[in-house]
Amino acid sequence: MSDPQSVSAAVAKLYDTYPFPPEPLLDEPPPGYNWRWNWLAAYNFCTGRKPNRSNLRILDAGCGTGVGTEYLVHLNPQAQITAIDLSGGALAVAKERCARSGADRVQFHHLSLYDADRLEGEFDLINCVGVLHHLPDPIRGIQALAKKLAPGGLMHIFVYGELGRHEIKLMQQAIALLQGDRRGDYKDGVQVGRQIFSSLPEKNRLVQRDRNAGQWKISATNALPICTSIRKRSTTTSTRCLN
Numbered sequence: 001m002s003d004p005q006s007v008s009a010a011v012a013k014l015y016d017t018y019p020f021p022p023e024p025l026l027d028e029p030p031p032g033y034n035w036r037w038n039w040l041a042a043y044n045f046c047t048g049r050k051p052n053r054s055n056l057r058i059l060d061a062g063c064g065t066g067v068g069t070e071y072l073v074h075l076n077p078q079a080q081i082t083a084i085d086l087s088g089g090a091l092a093v094a095k096e097r098c099a100r101s102g103a104d105r106v107q108f109h110h111l112s113l114y115d116a117d118r119l120e121g122e123f124d125l126i127n128c129v130g131v132l133h134h135l136p137d138p139i140r141g142i143q144a145l146a147k148k149l150a151p152g153g154l155m156h157i158f159v160y161g162e163l164g165r166h167e168i169k170l171m172q173q174a175i176a177l178l179q180g181d182r183r184g185d186y187k188d189g190v191q192v193g194r195q196i197f198s199s200l201p202e203k204n205r206l207v208q209r210d211r212n213a214g215q216w217k218i219s220a221t222n223a224l225p226i227c228t229s230i231r232k233r234s235t236t237t238s239t240r241c242l243n
């Protein structure tokens, strides 16, 4: 699988089968606080200054099941949020999540971030967490987003780090090898992954991570769907950039 359309189709199919993240839906605003999703805090971190307005437009590009989207709405009470995703299944969960917690200043679109130019206007804050490494051409993806960034705006980007995901890459390879021509059947991939996982030694980092995962962390076994097929580029993690 190497042509861009089949990579994107595989990504959408994976996240339709296993919408991510699988965090529970709550009937109230999410617990805790994350400064990266708060415009005042993020702007101050990047510029050392206070922003001159708070009635901003925010784009959550690749919103998944809306965990970040929901924070963006609740932590920026005057902002208008737009959330897009390639996966209709993930978007359906995101819509329900936001509806249940009263996060009502958000518009959802079933759209690839490659096609961000179809969205009206520019955005002061573009949040793109855990997405760009799934694209067949991440550079084209970030360029599509950059065109939608308002002057003086911020982009918050998170991509997988290569070293930190070493064991996950090995797991992907092992699952692909054992699946053979069933590759692309994500439910089967998860079953194969569970079998491999149960045979891993105690000191394996995935096993340790799973053991230490608290209520709000994503355990290694919950992350198994992501191991099942998608070809990823080598990436590094960066957290901020200023337009």
Ligand SMILES: C[S@@+](CC[C@H](N)C(=O)[O-])C[C@H]1O[C@@H](n2cnc3c(N)ncnc32)[C@H](O)[C@@H]1O
Binding pocket: 008, 011, 012, 015, 020, 021, 061, 062, 063, 064, 065, 066, 067, 068, 084, 085, 086, 087, 090, 111, 112, 113, 114, 128, 129, 130, 131, 134, 135
């Ligand atoms: C690992 S999830 C991250 C979800 C969310 N940003 C978060 O951090 O909780 C990756 C999401 O990116 C979406 N995605 C992948 N490629 C995309 C694209 N080209 N355009 C829009 N969304 C995409 C997937 O459908 C999936 O829902």
